[in-house]
Amino acid sequence: MKYPKISYQLIRLAAVCLLLQATTLLSAQEAEQKTHQAPLSKMELQTGDSIVFLGDSITHQCLYTQYVEDFFYTRYPKMRLKFHNAGVGGAKAWDALARFDRDVAAYHPKYVTVLLGMNDGRYQPFNDEIFKTYYDDMKELISKIEGIGATPILMTPTMFDARAARMGKRPRDPASVELYNSVLAYYGTWLREVATESGFGFVDMYGPLNNITIAERQKNPQFTIIRDAVHPDAPGQVVMAFALLSDMNVQRQVSRITVSKKANGEATSTARGGKLSDLKYSDNGVSFTWLADSLPWVVPAEAKLGAELTKLGHRMSQESLSIHDLPPGRYELSIDGEVVGQYSNTTLARHVELQGNPKTPQYQQAMQVALLNKERNDGPVKNKRNTWRVFQAYARMKRELDAQGDQKDQKTVAKLAELDKRLADQDRVIQESEAAAKALEDKIYEINQPEARKYVLKKVTAAKKK
Structure with missing residues (x-):
C-alpha cells in the first residue's frame, strides 16, 4: 500500500514529539530525584545552640524534655545548650501557630521538636475533615519553623492506651476507644512521609510505647505506662526521651x-x-x-x-x-x-x-x-x-x-x-x-x-x- 508523502511527514513529526516528551519527562524525573533530601540523621550541636520542644500537654508535663536535658547535661558537660519547653496543655497545631512568635521564634532555635496530634484528632474515629485541618495547620507550622532558620524534628503522636481507657472510670465512646490509637498511627505515618521527603528530623514516639506495652502485657495483662490513656507517666516519658535521643543518633x-x-x-x-x-x-x-x-x-x-x-x-x-x-x-x-x-x-x-x-x-x-x-x-x-x-x-x-x-x-x-x-x-x-x-x-x-x-x-x- 502506498501512502501520500504528507503522511510520512506527519508520522515523523509525531515520533519527534513523542521523543521530546519522553526526554522532557525523563529530565523532570531526574531533576526531581536530585531535589530529594536525606532526612536529618543527627543533631549537630555546639555551645549556645537552642532547642525548642514544641507540643501539647504531654510536653507541658516537663518530663521527657527534662530527661533529654539530663542527657545533655551529663553527656556533654562542657557544651552549654539552651533548652525551651514550649508545651501547653490541650494544644492543637493551630494553638502552636498562635503563640509561635513569642514562644518559639523568640528563642532562636536551631532545632524545634514538634509533638502535636493527640488533641488534633479530637479523640474520635478517623475524620477526613479533622485531619485536613491538622494537615493544613501542621504544614503552616513547619513552614514557619523553616522560616526562622530552624530545622523541624517531627515526632509522631504518642500512644492512646485503649486498655487503660477501658479500665478507667471516665465514660468514653466505645468506638473512639477502639479506634483512636489507629488514628494517631495514621497521623504519625503522614509526619514520617513529610520528614522523609523534606529532609527534616523524625522521631517515632508511637512505636516504642506500643511495643513495650504489648511486650509487658504478655506478662501482666493490666500493665500500662499511660494510666489516663493519654499522658505517659514518668516511665513512659523516659521511653519517649530514649526514642528522641536514639532516633537522633546521639553519642x-x-x-x-x-x-x-x-x-x-x-x-x-x-x-x-x-x-x-x-x-x-x-x-x-x-x-x-x-x-x-x-x-x-x-x-x-x-x-x-x-x-x-x-x-x-x-x-x-x-x-x-x-x-x-x-x-x-x-x-x-x-x-x-x-x-x-x-x-x-x-x-x-x-x-x-x-x-x-x-x-x-x-x-x-x-x-x-x-x-x-x-x-x-x-x-x-x-x-x-x-x-x-x-x-x-x-x-x-x-x-x-x-x-x-x-x-x-x-x-x-x-x-x-x-x-x-x-x-x-x-x-x-x-x-x-x-x-x-x-x-x-x-x-x-x-x-x-x-x-x-x-x-x-x-x-x-x-x-x-x-
Missing part, C-alpha cells in the same frame, strides 16, 4: 576501659571517653586514676521503670570496665575509697558495666544533676508554661469572636477582656521564671563536671575457718 557510650598485661608482664590499657593514668598492676589487683569526659545518664526514682524497660543504661550510657589476666578469685572494686561491688576474675575479663550502680560516685553525681533539673522543671519551667495556658484560652476565644463579625456575643467579649487582664503580667512571669530556671541551670553546670576518680581493684581474701 551512646560514656566510657570503655580495658586493662591487661603485655607478654613481658607490663600493664597496658586502652580507654575511650576519658583519660586513664597512674596504672598499677599486681597479682593482688589493679589501680588507676580515671578522668571521664562525661557522666552516666540517670533519671529520678519515679522514672526508674522506664530506664529498665528501655535498657537505657546499657544502650545509651554504658560505662564498661574490663580487667584481663587476673589470677583466679574474687575482687573488690572501690572508687574514691567507696566499695562499689565484688566480681570474679572471669566476670571482670568479660567486662562489668557501672553506669547503673548507685554506689559509684559518678552515678551519685549524675543523680544530683537529675534532681536539680527536676526542681528546675517542677518549679520555674512549669510556672512559665502555665501562663501560656491563659494565652491559649485567650487566642481561641479571640478567634471565635473574630468569626462572629459585627454580631459578637457580649458574654464572650467580657470573658476575653478578663483573660486579657490576666495576661498583663505574662511577660513579667516569663522573665522571672526564666531567671529562676537559669540560676538552677548554673548550679547544674557547677556539679556536672567530671572529676578524677581513683579506682582500686583488690583480691578478696577468703576468711579462715576457725
Whole structure:
C-alpha cells in the first residue's frame, strides 16, 4: 500500500514529539530525584545552640524534655545548650501557630521538636475533615519553623492506651476507644512521609510505647505506662526521651576501659571517653586514676521503670570496665575509697558495666544533676508554661469572636477582656521564671563536671575457718 508523502511527514513529526516528551519527562524525573533530601540523621550541636520542644500537654508535663536535658547535661558537660519547653496543655497545631512568635521564634532555635496530634484528632474515629485541618495547620507550622532558620524534628503522636481507657472510670465512646490509637498511627505515618521527603528530623514516639506495652502485657495483662490513656507517666516519658535521643543518633557510650598485661608482664590499657593514668598492676589487683569526659545518664526514682524497660543504661550510657589476666578469685572494686561491688576474675575479663550502680560516685553525681533539673522543671519551667495556658484560652476565644463579625456575643467579649487582664503580667512571669530556671541551670553546670576518680581493684581474701 502506498501512502501520500504528507503522511510520512506527519508520522515523523509525531515520533519527534513523542521523543521530546519522553526526554522532557525523563529530565523532570531526574531533576526531581536530585531535589530529594536525606532526612536529618543527627543533631549537630555546639555551645549556645537552642532547642525548642514544641507540643501539647504531654510536653507541658516537663518530663521527657527534662530527661533529654539530663542527657545533655551529663553527656556533654562542657557544651552549654539552651533548652525551651514550649508545651501547653490541650494544644492543637493551630494553638502552636498562635503563640509561635513569642514562644518559639523568640528563642532562636536551631532545632524545634514538634509533638502535636493527640488533641488534633479530637479523640474520635478517623475524620477526613479533622485531619485536613491538622494537615493544613501542621504544614503552616513547619513552614514557619523553616522560616526562622530552624530545622523541624517531627515526632509522631504518642500512644492512646485503649486498655487503660477501658479500665478507667471516665465514660468514653466505645468506638473512639477502639479506634483512636489507629488514628494517631495514621497521623504519625503522614509526619514520617513529610520528614522523609523534606529532609527534616523524625522521631517515632508511637512505636516504642506500643511495643513495650504489648511486650509487658504478655506478662501482666493490666500493665500500662499511660494510666489516663493519654499522658505517659514518668516511665513512659523516659521511653519517649530514649526514642528522641536514639532516633537522633546521639553519642551512646560514656566510657570503655580495658586493662591487661603485655607478654613481658607490663600493664597496658586502652580507654575511650576519658583519660586513664597512674596504672598499677599486681597479682593482688589493679589501680588507676580515671578522668571521664562525661557522666552516666540517670533519671529520678519515679522514672526508674522506664530506664529498665528501655535498657537505657546499657544502650545509651554504658560505662564498661574490663580487667584481663587476673589470677583466679574474687575482687573488690572501690572508687574514691567507696566499695562499689565484688566480681570474679572471669566476670571482670568479660567486662562489668557501672553506669547503673548507685554506689559509684559518678552515678551519685549524675543523680544530683537529675534532681536539680527536676526542681528546675517542677518549679520555674512549669510556672512559665502555665501562663501560656491563659494565652491559649485567650487566642481561641479571640478567634471565635473574630468569626462572629459585627454580631459578637457580649458574654464572650467580657470573658476575653478578663483573660486579657490576666495576661498583663505574662511577660513579667516569663522573665522571672526564666531567671529562676537559669540560676538552677548554673548550679547544674557547677556539679556536672567530671572529676578524677581513683579506682582500686583488690583480691578478696577468703576468711579462715576457725
